[in-house]
Structure formats: structure tokens, C-alpha cells
Amino acid sequence: xxxxxxxxxxxxxxxxxxxxxxxxxxxxxxxxxxxxxxxxxxxxxxxxxxxxxxxxxxxxxxxxxxxxxxxxxxxxxxxxxxxxxxxxxxxxxxxxxxxxxxxxxxxxxxxxxxxxxxxxxxxxxxxxxxxxxxxxxxxxxxxxxxxxxxxxxxxxxxxxxxxxxxxxxxxxxxxxxxxxxxxxxxxxxxxxxxxxxxxxxxxxxxxxxxxxxxxxxxxxxxxxxxxxxxxxxxxxxxxxxxxxxxxxxxxxxxxxxxxxxxxxxxxxxxxxxxxxxxxxxxxxxxx
Amino acid sequence: xxxxxxxxxxxxxxxxxxxxxxxxxxxxxxxxxxxxxxxxxxxxxxxxxxxxxxxxxxxxxxxxxxxxxxxxxxxxxxxxxxxxxxxxxxxxxxxxxxxxxxxxxxxxxxxxxxxxxxxxxxxxxxxxxxxxxxxxxxxxxxxxxxxxxxxxxxxxxxxxxxxxxxxxxxxxxxxxxxxxxxxxxxxxxxxxxxxxxxxxxxxxxxxxxxxxxxxxxxxxxxxxxxxxxxxxxxxxxxxxxxxxxxxxxxxxxxxxxxxxxxxxxxxxxxxxxxxxxxxxxxxxxxxxxxxxxxxxxxxxxxxxxxxxxxxxxxxxxxxxxxxxxxxxxxxxxxxxxxxxxxxxxxxxxxxxxxxxxxxxxxxxxxxxxxxxxxxxxxxxxxxxxxxxxxxxxxxxxxxxxxxxxxxxxxxxxxxxxxxxxxxxxxxxxxxxxxxxxxxxxxxxxxxxxxxxxxxxxxxxxxxxxxxxxxxxxxxxxxxxxxxxxxxxxxxxxxxxxxxxxxxxxxxxxxxxxxxxxxxxxxxxxxxxxxxxxxxxxxxxxxxxxxxxxxxxx
Numbered sequence: 001x002x003x004x005x006x007x008x009x010x011x012x013x014x015x016x017x018x019x020x021x022x023x024x025x026x027x028x029x030x031x032x033x034x035x036x037x038x039x040x041x042x043x044x045x046x047x048x049x050x051x052x053x054x055x056x057x058x059x060x061x062x063x064x065x066x067x068x069x070x071x072x073x074x075x076x077x078x079x080x081x082x083x084x085x086x087x088x089x090x091x092x093x094x095x096x097x098x099x100x101x102x103x104x105x106x107x108x109x110x111x112x113x114x115x116x117x118x119x120x121x122x123x124x125x126x127x128x129x130x131x132x133x134x135x136x137x138x139x140x141x142x143x144x145x146x147x148x149x150x151x152x153x154x155x156x157x158x159x160x161x162x163x164x165x166x167x168x169x170x171x172x173x174x175x176x177x178x179x180x181x182x183x184x185x186x187x188x189x190x191x192x193x194x195x196x197x198x199x200x201x202x203x204x205x206x207x208x209x210x211x212x213x214x215x216x217x218x219x220x221x222x223x224x225x226x227x228x229x230x231x232x233x234x235x236x237x238x239x240x241x242x243x244x245x246x247x248x249x250x251x252x253x254x255x256x257x258x259x260x261x262x263x264x265x266x267x268x269x270x271x272x273x274x275x276x277x278x279x280x281x282x283x284x285x286x287x
Numbered sequence: 288x289x290x291x292x293x294x295x296x297x298x299x300x301x302x303x304x305x306x307x308x309x310x311x312x313x314x315x316x317x318x319x320x321x322x323x324x325x326x327x328x329x330x331x332x333x334x335x336x337x338x339x340x341x342x343x344x345x346x347x348x349x350x351x352x353x354x355x356x357x358x359x360x361x362x363x364x365x366x367x368x369x370x371x372x373x374x375x376x377x378x379x380x381x382x383x384x385x386x387x388x389x390x391x392x393x394x395x396x397x398x399x400x401x402x403x404x405x406x407x408x409x410x411x412x413x414x415x416x417x418x419x420x421x422x423x424x425x426x427x428x429x430x431x432x433x434x435x436x437x438x439x440x441x442x443x444x445x446x447x448x449x450x451x452x453x454x455x456x457x458x459x460x461x462x463x464x465x466x467x468x469x470x471x472x473x474x475x476x477x478x479x480x481x482x483x484x485x486x487x488x489x490x491x492x493x494x495x496x497x498x499x500x501x502x503x504x505x506x507x508x509x510x511x512x513x514x515x516x517x518x519x520x521x522x523x524x525x526x527x528x529x530x531x532x533x534x535x536x537x538x539x540x541x542x543x544x545x546x547x548x549x550x551x552x553x554x555x556x557x558x559x560x561x562x563x564x565x566x567x568x569x570x571x572x573x574x575x576x577x578x579x580x581x582x583x584x585x586x587x588x589x590x591x592x593x594x595x596x597x598x599x600x601x602x603x604x605x606x607x608x609x610x611x612x613x614x615x616x617x618x619x620x621x622x623x624x625x626x627x628x629x630x631x632x633x634x635x636x637x638x639x640x641x642x643x644x645x646x647x648x649x650x651x652x653x654x655x656x657x658x659x660x661x662x663x664x665x666x667x668x669x670x671x672x673x674x675x676x677x678x679x680x681x682x683x684x685x686x687x688x689x690x691x692x693x694x695x696x697x698x699x700x701x702x703x704x705x706x707x708x709x710x711x712x713x714x715x716x717x718x719x720x721x722x723x724x725x726x727x728x729x730x731x732x733x734x735x736x737x738x739x740x741x742x743x744x745x746x747x748x749x750x751x752x753x754x755x756x757x758x759x760x761x762x763x764x765x766x767x768x769x770x771x772x773x774x775x776x777x778x779x780x781x782x783x784x785x786x787x788x789x790x791x792x793x794x795x796x797x798x799x800x801x802x803x804x805x806x807x808x809x810x811x812x813x814x815x816x817x818x819x820x821x822x823x824x825x826x827x828x829x830x831x832x833x834x835x836x837x838x839x840x
Contacts, residue, residue, distance in 0.1 A: 084675070085833055104679070119668045
């Protein structure tokens, strides 16, 4: 295939893999299988501040991958650039071997996106939104309607399918966004904080759908700052802090000797877990 | 909040409350801080605010001075009571339109604080008196009472009367806001507020008509007879009490002052009741929305079926369908389109009334053509859906074509009907062909320019403020988009306008009908070419457009 030869050529041009710091040199080697996502030297600056300061990352295919980091670590910026919604200042991104910026036709049909902080077309009903999104992606109308009905059913949205999305709750919005992202059966799914503000029932539904997706060979990349969630869902994690990847690899490796991912994460980002010693009045008798 | 707050405050709170500063002081400082911080956002906003306040104060001073100048004039009593009633109505209506503009108007923000209704009412009342609005009102009211105050007794009465008028206005405004808070903070209420621009425009026209009829010779006499009724409506009663005092009718003056005070008390009671209800009952607006959605859903499904039958297949039809749904359901899109349609009809109508030229129908084409100018800005951050589903030049072309067609589908029949109607009513059927030809060419040119402007100079449309048309810092883009676009659109019409003028000047009136087919073909070709050649630019600029238009949300 032409794509294959192009891929080989680009591989040679890519920098070497010697840049791993403390996460261990896990991930696809150049001679191994093509990673689902390959990021090299990704950089984005907003004014004086570098939101993403040179990210190199290989995300293996078919895994449930968590991108974790504190607020402001650059997770959303990274995901926006990886999915082609934000132009990077520098760096390369490939999805299953296709360059996001050079080959958008191959990439945009292969990825599904659920961004955080961006709206949907909220004056459409849930069902209309799916019908619109599917047709916009060039799927046949009948197929779109069939898939939409199934997705609405699985995501427990059938009862509110005719309600405008603008009147949906946060959990329902995330679910309809997930349905829209899954409609064209992507290979890689990027979800920015998919569980933020979502009730436990909806979270469980989302989780079930995502597990089914990875079981079928799909790759899920989702960002979160809730460590317990990442620990229970993911088998592979990348830890981000201050615009860089500070650790990456299978969950067990990143966790290392620490008892929980939370502890490992706090020591990785250098946060002091003991706090509040100055608040001695809190909870005491003095009102 | 009174009932739930009571147990919480019953414990150690009273001791602390005694030492705490008064609620009123806190609220006045809060109001001042909000004013100050609103100005701190940007230099442009500060300058805009200062200019606005200067104009408002000048307007108030001019009004007050004008009223004082009416002193000794026979129409002064009617004018002063009319001004008082207009002020009262204005204050009652303003919170319905500008609710989002003043955080202190929304008492639900205070529900978590242990505040009792009565001190809260006092505090809100006093803090409401701080601001530009009350100052402007005070200046005008001062003028109104001065214009009718004759003698020392009247001058003494004028002071409490003026205070009562201002208090009534502010309390009424607060009470209306509190009573409608649930509506105004709900989605439907905000939608209504967005549409309110239309009502303001229509209201301005009506006010204009009223002013014109007053300027007739017998207009002021009619105002006098209206004044006899108005002087019994609070807060005008207080103003008329001053006049009654001057005339020596002290009993009447006392009655009128008492009426005003009773009205203030009534409004305060209404406000108090709304406040208590707001603070202790939960927001149920979404429950209402849920129950009506089932019925709305059925209706919607019906309209969807009907729509799809007529739209083209594929992405073009998909885009058009969404555009049409947004024209109907998105208050911003609806307001923009409705304004375009209304004004596009109004200006030719004025031409008919004033026996003007049928060429005024070009306004209809112009006002609908500009709907194309900021296509992606109206999407807001939802543009990411379009961006993520636009992978090649063909996608981009179909997206632009769908949007241009959805404007054209509304504009073409409308322009045709308005132009034909105006030509018939004006008896200028002979000029119909050339006017229609020019209108089609103009529409096509604006659609073409709109494609380019949407891609090259998009700007974010703020979601929260219905009266701003650009996000802070993007005003330059709006100017480029709208002014540049319209000038370019007009210039693009020259290939049709030039020959039409030439035919007129050389007296070849028999050939003027050629302008119709020529204009139609030229306009369609311009739009089609623009869609085709702007598509690659759209594809290249997807992330940049998203970054620009998401600025508001």
C-alpha cells in the first residue's frame, strides 16, 4: 500500500526513541506494531506560557488508555492537537500511521472525539444530532438511523431522544456526545474528561460502552484527573504535568511500588500530600 | 431562605451576627465592587462604559433642564406626569431585557447565605439606589418636580415626592426581576431575552410614530387630556402632588403622596413575597421542560419528515436541514433572520408610503444576503463538529453550499415577492425587471462575499449577552467582516449596475429587461464560484476558525 511506504519513510524521519524519563521504555518500538497514536515533539504556546512543551508519546492500539494530570497540565490542549481541532506550534501526530495534518481524510474517519468545553449543536434533539452527525460523516441515512437507535437505547437516552440537547443534563450530554463520537465506528476514541460531572449511573453506562469498544479492538484514550477512575478502568496510563509527559506505560509499571496510582501520581508531579496544617481552627470548638 | 436558615442561625450565630457589619453596607460595597470589576475587564469596555455614562448623564441633564424650561408653560403638568409614568414603565421593563447584565438582580445567588428577608430587602433596595440608572432617574425626576413646583410649600413637598418616585421605580424594577427570576434564568427565558431586540426595534418604531403625532398642532392638547389620567397613576401621583400643593389643594396633595407611598409599599410587599418564595423553593424549570418535551417531540418528528422530502440528499441537505432548524429554534439565528425579514419589508414599505423608488427593494436582498456573513461564528464552539467531519475539499464545498443554499432558499422568494409587490404598489412595474435583476445580482454577490467573510474573517458571537454582537477584542473582525463584505458585495454588482445605468443614460429603455436574466445568472454564478474557491480555504483554516468562534463559550 502507498500508505505503508509513506509510513516507513516518515518513520525514518522521526526522532529516536531515547527520550523516556521515568515511565520506562514501554510502548511500540519502530519495528513493532504501528501504535494507535504517535506523537513527536508536540508543542503549543499560549502567549508566554507553553501549555504543551514537547510531548513525545506512543499509545498502543487496542488498549484502554488514561491520560492523567492535574488541572492545567495540558491534557485538553494535547488531545485537541492530536484530534486536529487545534493547530500545534510544532510537532507531529499520527493516528494508526496517518499524519493528522497531512492526511486528514484518513485520520478524521478513523477517530471519534468527545471534547470538553466545546458545545454540540444543542438546538437539535438527541436523535436529530445523531442523524446530523452521521450524515455529515457521509454514512448512508438508513445506516445512521439504525445505529443511532441502537446507541440511544444502549446509552439509556431513548426516553429523551426528542428533547433538545440544550435541555439535557451533564450526564446526558456526555452520553449523546459519546454516541455521536461512536456513530462512524472509529478505530481510536478520544474522550476529554468523559466522566466529569456525570452521575454514577450514567458513568457506569459510559464505562460499559467503552469496555465493549475496546473488547472489539478499538483504542480508547481518555483524560481525567480522577486517579481512582483511571486505575479501575485503564490498563495503560500516561501521566502529564506542566505540559510534559512525566511517566507512561502499563498501569502496574507506572504505579510501581506505590500502593495506589494516586500516591504514584502525587510523587511523580511532586505534590505534597500533607496539607492544611495551618487550619488548626477547622473542626475545633472555636466558632 | 428564611425558614431553612432559621435553625442554622439559631446556634452560635446571633453572637457573631451582632458583631458583623450591617448587611446593607456589605451589599452597597458589593454593588460598587461589581461596578468596578466590570470596568476592569478591558480598556475598551472601560472607555465604552464611560462614553455610555456620559451620554446617559447628558441626556438626563438635557431632559431635566428641558422640563425646568417648561415651567410656566401650560403643558408642563402633562409633560411632568408623562415623564414620571414613562420612567416607571421603563424601570419595570428593563430587568426583563437586561437581566443577565446585572448579577445583583438575581436573588437566587444569595440563597445559601443566612439572610432574613427583611434586612435583605432593605440591603437590596439601598444597593439598588447606587448606580448610574438611579442617578439618571433622579436628575430627570428633579426636573419634573421643579417644573410644577410653585411656592415654598410645593418646594418642600417636591423633595419627598422626588424621593418617592425614584424609590418606586427602583423597587418596581427589583420586584419585577424577582417575580420573573425563574423565567429569566431558565433557558426559555434567556431565549426570550434574545428575541427582545425585535420588540425593542418595534417599540422604537411605535415611539417614533407617537412622537410624530404629538408634533402635530393639536398633539399637545391630546397630551394634556392624557395627562389628566396619567396623574393618577403612581409614580406620577407624587409629581402631581407637588403641583396640587402649589395650587393650594393640600388635601389632594396629601392624598396623592399617600397613594404613591402606598404604591411603594405594595411593590415592596410583592418583592418581599417573591424573594421569600425564591429563597425557599427549589428551581423547577427543568421539570416543566421535561414534561413538555414529549409533546414537542411528536410535533418535531412530523416537521422533520416533511422537511426531508424536499431537501437534497447528502451533506448539502444535511447542512441545510440543520440550518433551517437553527433558524427556527436558535433565538439568535431567529432574531437575526426575523430582523432581516422585517426591516427588508419595512424599507420598501416606507418607499411605498413616501412614493419613493422601487430600487429601495434592494434593501431586502441586502439584509438577507448579510445573513451569510458569519456562518461559523453563529455555530459557536459547536463548529468543532463540522471541523471534525470536514476532511477534504469536497466536504468543505458541500458545507458552504448547504449554508449558502439555506440562505438563498429563504431570500430568493422573499426578495421576489417584496420587489414585485413594491413595484405594483408604486405603479413602477416597468422598472420591475431591472430591479429584480439587480436584486438577484446583489444577493448573489453578498452570498459570495459571505462565504469568503465567514471563512476569512469569522468572529465569535457572545452567548450570554443578547445585545453584544461580538466577543471582547473581536470588534475589528466584525468591522472587516460586515463593512468590508458589504462594500465588496456592492462593488461586485457593478457589472450589472453599470450596463443598467448605461442603458438608462443612452435611452435604450426597451433593453432594460435584459438585466433580469443577466442579474440572475451573474448572481448565481458568483455564489457558485465563491463556494467552489472558498472551500480549500475553509479546509485549511478549520482549527483557526474554531479557535476564533469558540471564544464566547
